[in-house]
Every structure is written in C-alpha cells, then in structure tokens.
Amino acid sequence: MEALLAIEVLNLHKSFGENLAVQGVSFEVGQGEIFSLLGPNGAGKTTTISMLSCLLRPDQGDARIMGHSIRSDGTGVKSALGVVPQDIALYEDLTARENLSFWGKMYGLRGAALKKRVDEVLDVIGLRERANERVGKYSGGMKRRVNIGVALLHKPKVIYMDEPTVGIDPQSRRNILDSVVALKEQGMTVLYTTHYMEEAQELSNQVGIMDHGKMIACGTHEELVKLVGGQTRIDLTLSVDPLKVLEAWQGIEGVEHASVEDGQICLLVADSNLVLPRLFEAATRQSARITSVDIREPNLEAVFLHLTGRALRD
Amino acid sequence: MIRILDIAFKDLLQLLRDFKTFMFLLIMPILFTFLFGYAFGGFGGGGDSRLPVGYLSQDNHWVTDSLHELLSESELISLNENVFLSQADLEQRVADGDLAAVIIVPDGYGRAMLKNKSARLIVIADSDSSAWTSIEAELLKISSRLDSAVRTATIIERLDAERMPFDYAFEQSLAAWKDPPIAVTETKSPAVEKTSDSGAALAHTAPGMMLQFAIAGLLTAAQIIVTERKSRTLQRLLTTSTRRIDVALGHFLAIFLLIFTQFLILITFGQLALKVDYLREPAAIALVAFSAALCISSLGLLIGIIAQSEEQAISFSLIPMFVFSGLGGAWVPLEFTGETFRAIGHVSPVAWGMDGFENIVARGLGFDSVLLPAAALMGYALLFFSIAVWRLYAAEEK
Numbered sequence: 001m002e003a004l005l006a007i008e009v010l011n012l013h014k015s016f017g018e019n020l021a022v023q024g025v026s027f028e029v030g031q032g033e034i035f036s037l038l039g040p041n042g043a044g045k046t047t048t049i050s051m052l053s054c055l056l057r058p059d060q061g062d063a064r065i066m067g068h069s070i071r072s073d074g075t076g077v078k079s080a081l082g083v084v085p086q087d088i089a090l091y092e093d094l095t096a097r098e099n100l101s102f103w104g105k106m107y108g109l110r111g112a113a114l115k116k117r118v119d120e121v122l123d124v125i126g127l128r129e130r131a132n133e134r135v136g137k138y139s140g141g142m143k144r145r146v147n148i149g150v151a152l153l154h155k156p157k158v159i160y161m162d163e164p165t166v167g168i169d170p171q172s173r174r175n176i177l178d179s180v181v182a183l184k185e186q187g188m189t190v191l192y193t194t195h196y197m198e199e200a201q202e203l204s205n206q207v208g209i210m211d212h213g214k215m216i217a218c219g220t221h222e223e224l225v226k227l228v229g230g231q232t233r234i235d236l237t238l239s240v241d242p243l244k245v246l247e248a249w250q251g252i253e254g255v256e257h258a259s260v261e262d263g264q265i266c267l268l269v270a271d272s273n274l275v276l277p278r279l280f281e282a283a284t285r286q287s288a289r290i291t292s293v294d295i296r297e298p299n300l301e302a303v304f305l306h307l308t309g310r311a312l313r314d
Numbered sequence: 315m316i317r318i319l320d321i322a323f324k325d326l327l328q329l330l331r332d333f334k335t336f337m338f339l340l341i342m343p344i345l346f347t348f349l350f351g352y353a354f355g356g357f358g359g360g361g362d363s364r365l366p367v368g369y370l371s372q373d374n375h376w377v378t379d380s381l382h383e384l385l386s387e388s389e390l391i392s393l394n395e396n397v398f399l400s401q402a403d404l405e406q407r408v409a410d411g412d413l414a415a416v417i418i419v420p421d422g423y424g425r426a427m428l429k430n431k432s433a434r435l436i437v438i439a440d441s442d443s444s445a446w447t448s449i450e451a452e453l454l455k456i457s458s459r460l461d462s463a464v465r466t467a468t469i470i471e472r473l474d475a476e477r478m479p480f481d482y483a484f485e486q487s488l489a490a491w492k493d494p495p496i497a498v499t500e501t502k503s504p505a506v507e508k509t510s511d512s513g514a515a516l517a518h519t520a521p522g523m524m525l526q527f528a529i530a531g532l533l534t535a536a537q538i539i540v541t542e543r544k545s546r547t548l549q550r551l552l553t554t555s556t557r558r559i560d561v562a563l564g565h566f567l568a569i570f571l572l573i574f575t576q577f578l579i580l581i582t583f584g585q586l587a588l589k590v591d592y593l594r595e596p597a598a599i600a601l602v603a604f605s606a607a608l609c610i611s612s613l614g615l616l617i618g619i620i621a622q623s624e625e626q627a628i629s630f631s632l633i634p635m636f637v638f639s640g641l642g643g644a645w646v647p648l649e650f651t652g653e654t655f656r657a658i659g660h661v662s663p664v665a666w667g668m669d670g671f672e673n674i675v676a677r678g679l680g681f682d683s684v685l686l687p688a689a690a691l692m693g694y695a696l697l698f699f700s701i702a703v704w705r706l707y708a709a710e711e712k
Contacts, residue, residue, distance in 0.1 A: 050549075053553045055549055055552055055553060075555055078553060078555050079555065081553070083550060083553040085546050085549065085550055086546075087545055087546040088545065089545055089547040089549065089550040090545070091324065091328060091542075093331050093332070094327065098324075098327070102320065102324050103554075105316075105317070106317065106320065106551060106554040106555075107554055108555065150550075
C-alpha cells in the first residue's frame with residue numbers, strides 16, 4: 001500500500017522581476033517524516049516555504065498539503081500547518097503567555113480550550129515558570145522556543161521550520177533539534193530548511209538540496225551520498241599560501257576536485273590512502289609544509305560540492 | 315470579526331505598556347493647552363462679574379470711538395469683541411445664552427449723530443431676560459450721555475455762530491430727544507453666564523492641542539505596525555486564517571479607540587478644568603471627535619504601513635503633526651490669516667477639526683455647523699484608509 005503524502009510539491013516556479021527565485025521545484029514528503037531542504041543562503045528555500053504557506057502565489061505549479069491545494073484551498077492548507085519562521089516572529093512587549101494566547105486566537109482557539117492548550121505548550125517548551133515575563137527579556141534560545149511553541153498551538157498535521165537554529169547557542173540548538181525529533185515521534189510531518197549539513201543529516205528521512213532556485217538532488221542520505229561515487233573529502237592546511245600548491249595537487253592522479261575554502265585546500269578524492277602520500281610529495285617539492293589533515297567520509301557537504309563545485313557555506 | 319477585535323486588543327495592550335503613549339496623548343496636550351492658552355489670552359484669575367455683551371462696529375468715526383470708550387468703562391457690561399464673529403454668529407450666541415446682548419454700531423452712526431439726524435444703535439437681546447433691564451438702562455445711559463454731549467456741543471457751536479435766542483435753542487434740544495438712541499431686536503435666550511478673555515483663548519487652544527497631539531501620538535501606534543512587519547510577525551499572521559484586511563482593521567480599531575478615548579478625556583478635562591464649553595452641544599462635539607478620530611486613525615494606519623523603520627514611523631508622524639497643525643490653525647487661528655491662507659489651510663484635516671470644535675466652543679454655533687467639517691474629516695479618513703489598504707496588498711508580492 002502506498003504511504004499517504006503530507007506534502008506533494010509539483011513543479012513550483014516563482015520569480016521576482018528578473019530574479020528566478022524558484023525554478024521547477026518538485027518533491028514529496030510522507031506523513032510523519034522529516035524532510036530537510038538544504039542549500040546555501042539565497043538558494044530559494046524560504047521562497048519555497050512561503051509558497052507552501054500560501055504567503056506567495058506561485059507563478060506556475062501547485063502543491064498539496066494534506067490534500068489541500070495551495071492554489072485553490074488556502075484555508076485548508078493554513079488549518080493543516082504550523083509555521084516556525086526564521087525570524088523571531090513574536091510580540092516582544094507581551095509575555096510568553098499573552099503571545100501564545102494571542103496566536104491561539106488567530107488559529108481559532110477560544111475560551112477554556114485555548115487556556116488549556118497554552119498551558120500544554122508552555123510545558124512542551126519548558127517555559128511554564130517564566131510564562132508571565134515579557135518575551136523581550138528572554139534569551140535568544142528562550143525566544144526560539146516560544147517561536148516554535150506558537151506553531152504547535154493548534155496541533156497541526158504539518159509543521160514548517162525555516163532555519164530555526166540560526167544565531168543561537170549550542171545548547172539551545174540541541175534543544176530545538178531534540179524537539180523536532182519529538183514532533184516526528186508524535187506523528188507530525190516536518191519540513192525543515194537549513195544550511196547546516198549536519199542538521200539535515202541528523203534529522204531527516206529525506207533531504208532535498210537546493211541551489212539557485214533549483215532542486216539539484218533529492219533522496220535519503222544514503223541515496224545522496226552515492227551520488228559522489230564513494231569520494232572522500234580531505235581538508236588540508238598548509239604553512240604557505242594554499243594557492244602555491246593548488247595547481248600541483250589538481251594534477252595528481254586520484255584528485256577529482258580541488259578548491260580553496262577559508263584558507264584550506266579542500267579535495268575530493270577516490271581513494272585517500274592512495275592520494276595522501278602523493279599530496280605530501282608534491283607539497284615538499286613546493287617547499288610547503290602540511291600542518292593539518294582532516295579526512296571526512298562522504299557526506300551531504302561533499303554531495304553539494306560534487307554537484308555545484310562550491311562548498312555549502314559559500 | 316472576532317479576529318479584528320483580538321488584534322485591536324493586542325495592540326492596545328502593547329500601546330498601554332509604552333509610556334510614550336501617555337506622554338503624547340494626554341500629558342503633552344494638557345501642558346501645551348495651558349502654554350498656548352496663556353500666550354493667546356492669559357489666565358487673568360478672579361473672573362469678570364460684568365454681563366458679557368457682544369460689540370460689532372460697522373462704523374469708523376471718532377464719535378463711534380467715544381461710544382466704545384464709554385461702553386468699555388461700564389461697570390455693568392463687559393464687551394466681547396471677537397472680530398471673527400459675524401452678526402449672525404453673535405446673534406446665535408445671544409440665542410444660545412453665551413452673550414446677554416449684542417450692540418451693533420451701524421455704518422454712518424457717527425456722521426448721522428453729528429448732523430443731528432436719526433442715529434440709532436442696533437441691539438440684539440432677549441427682552442424677557444433678567445439681564446436685559448440692566449443692560450437697557452446702561453445702554454440708554456451711555457448712549458444718551460454721548461448723544462447729549464454731541465447735541466449740546468452742536469447747539470452751542472450754532473448758537474455762537476448765529477446768535478440764536480435761548481428759547482429756540484431749548485426747543486431744538488428738547489425736540490432732539492423724540493427718538494430714543496437705541497433700537498432693540500428681540501431674541502429669545504437661556505440664562506447668560508459670565509465669560510472671560512482667557513476662556514476665549516482656551517476655546518481655541520484646547521481643541522488645537524488635542525488634535526495636534528493626537529497626530530503626534532500616532533508614532534507609537536505606527537511603530538507597532540512597522541515592528542510587526544519587520545519582525546515578520548505580519549507574515550506569520552498571514553499563515554493563519556487571518557486576512558490582510560482583518561489585520562488592517564484590527565490596527566485601525568486600536569488606534570481609533572485610543573484617540574477617541576484621548577478626545578473624551580481631554581474634552582472632559584477642558585470642560586471641567588479649563589471651562590471650555592464643549593458640552594453646550596454634546597452631540598455636535600461627539601460627532602466632530604468621532605470623525606476626527608476616524609481621520610487620524612486612518613492616517614496612523616497609513617504611516618505604519620508605508621514606514622520602513624521605527625525611525626521613519628517617528629518622522630512620518632511628527633512631520634504631518636507639524637504641517638497639518640500649523641497649516642490647519644491649531645497654533646494660530648486661521649481667522650488671523652488672509653483668505654488665501656485660510657483656503658490653503660483647509661487642505662489640512664486639522665483645519666476641519668478646528669472648524670468643527672470652534673464652531674461649538676468659540677463661535678457658539680449649533681449642531682448643523684459641524685456637519686460639513688465632520689463630512690470633510692470622514693472623507694480624509696476614507697482616503698487615508700484606502701491608500702493604506704492598497705499599500706498593504708501591494709506589498710504582498712515583495
């Protein structure tokens with residue numbers, strides 16, 4: 001039996017003047033799955049989310065959220081989903097309880113049901129004790145938790161989280177990632193956008209990689225890694241300007257890609273055992289000393305590098 | 315509908331937590347009302363126990379100046395010389411009981427008196443009122459004094475020139491008193507209350523400052539709308555079933571309630587503490603306050619939607635405050651300016667608001683006099699609101 005789809009995106013297009021923000025994006029997410037949209041800033045992730053939230057009307061294509069079309073049934077779409085925006089979209093001069101109460105009303109909750117649900121969400125985000133403090137006085141991590149709590153108020157079937165870990169401390173980040181997993185365990189479908197490869201790798205059943213408005217790859221982690229054909233990534237730091245040895249290393253047999261990123265040389269190689277001695281020899285010939293070597297197994301960052309020729313953080 | 319109320323309630327909660335709201339909406343207008351009131355009319359203290367009598371001179375003659383001097387020295391009547399009021403305005407004020415009577419000096423009064431022709435003052439009064447008997451006696455006394463002085467001087471001058479016999483001169487003097495020197499026009503009026511110069515000044519400055527600081531107060535409301543958009547909270551609102559028009563109406567309702575409440579508080583303060591007689595025509599004042607609040611709230615919504623930052627929201631609130639208030643006569647009455655400036659001034663909605671309030675508290679007119687100002691203010695409200703909503707929807711695809 002075919003699994004029920006929570007999100008079905010069909011050939012979405014959106015442009016702003018000359019800027020083709022999203023070009024023919026399609027993907028599917030089954031119910032209860034976490035799907036990560038991975039890509040650098042400006043890849044078109046937020047525009048895609050905005051179309052799926054009925055905030056932007058697509059120029060072409062359609063999407064169905066729990067069976068509701070974003071083109072013809074905006075109300076159905078909005079009732080099925082909760083959105084966690086990238087920014088802290090809260091009223092800072094209201095308390096956490098007042099914020100949750102206001103947003104609950106916007107989602108159609110009233111009276112005792114609203115009060116009960118606000119208390120439940122405060123428990124989920126761990127802020128019951130400080131619920132009557134103004135949000136403006138909270139730390140960045142606490143604000144993020146309230147930001148997520150708002151999207152949970154009406155118990156949506158699908159939740160969009162747009163880069164929810166940007167600019168927060170590691171502990172808060174950990175809490176948020178744990179809460180995403182918890183949502184999945186409760187049966188929610190999560191569409192998660194990020195430009196952190198590790199988050200997508202850790203959380204997702206499926207990952208869609210976007211670049212310049214296009215979906216350049218989509219699949220499970222294993223399926224995507226296969227795209228790089230078992231390549232290993234090696235990052236090397238040198239005692240001299242990396243550009244001095246870059247050309248020499250590009251010519252070494254077994255090196256399939258070489259680039260300089262953040263003062264390091266980044267290589268994709270077929271067999272690291274075979275290539276590493278040759279790299280040392282070439283460096284010595286250039287009177288350069290290798291000061292650090294970092295060998296990484298194939299991952300999503302390598303996939304992105306393989307597909308675009310650029311690092312994900314570029 | 316319920317979402318509109320929820321948004322309005324949330325906005326009011328935010329506004330009431332901001333000290334600037336109280337600063338601009340209540341404290342500043344009261345302070346500036348006193349300041350401008352003092353500058354225009356002063357606060358004499360002690361009050362004037364004389365009966366207020368309007369005075370309108372259509373004659374430019376030294377005899378008329380002498381009449382004015384005698385009237386000014388009266389211990390019974392106090393002349394109210396508002397040059398901005400027409401004969402009809404003054405008559406209305408007598409009818410409303412704001413003035414005990416009105417003395418009108420017709421054109422040619424002084425010349426006629428010198429030529430020994432019939433020269434009569436026109437007096438508008440309610441002859442049934444208790445004040446009238448006293449005023450009539452005082453007017454007869456003063457006008458007779460002036461008349462006798464002029465006639466005596468004329469007769470003496472002629473006697474001296476023509477060597478006229480005394481008997482003839484006496485007959486001439488006696489005959490001159492056949493016609494009384496005043497003519498009375500009947501007007502029914504309620505009881506007359508005392509008035510003062512400071513009251514007239516406050517009748518202008520109190521509404522002026524109220525309107526000016528209602529616009530200044532928009533900066534806090536506009537900032538809330540700007541912050542909502544900048545923090546993407548507006549975007550989030552639109553991911554719920556809330557429509558853009560609900561958001562606009564919710565914000566508008568909050569600003570309207572705030573400004574209308576401000577008006578009610580300041581009108582009550584003006585009535586009780588400053589003795590500005592707003593409640594002479596409560597329905598008319600309510601209509602002007604309502605339409606002015608609609609207009610200023612729509613302007614606030616527009617400012618909030620077009621401003622890109624909190625700083626812009628402040629500028630966009632303060633600039634119209636200065637321009638509209640200055641142009642609209644909130645600081646200096648438009649009556650002090652020329653006709654052209656007065657016409658230009660009415661481009662500002664504040665001018666219409668001032669007209670509405672002043673027609674009641676300064677000019678003593680009735681309910682009908684506020685219909686045009688109220689209609690103009692509602693027209694502005696519709697214009698500002700339409701532009702605001704259009705801008706809100708136009709921003710959708712950005």
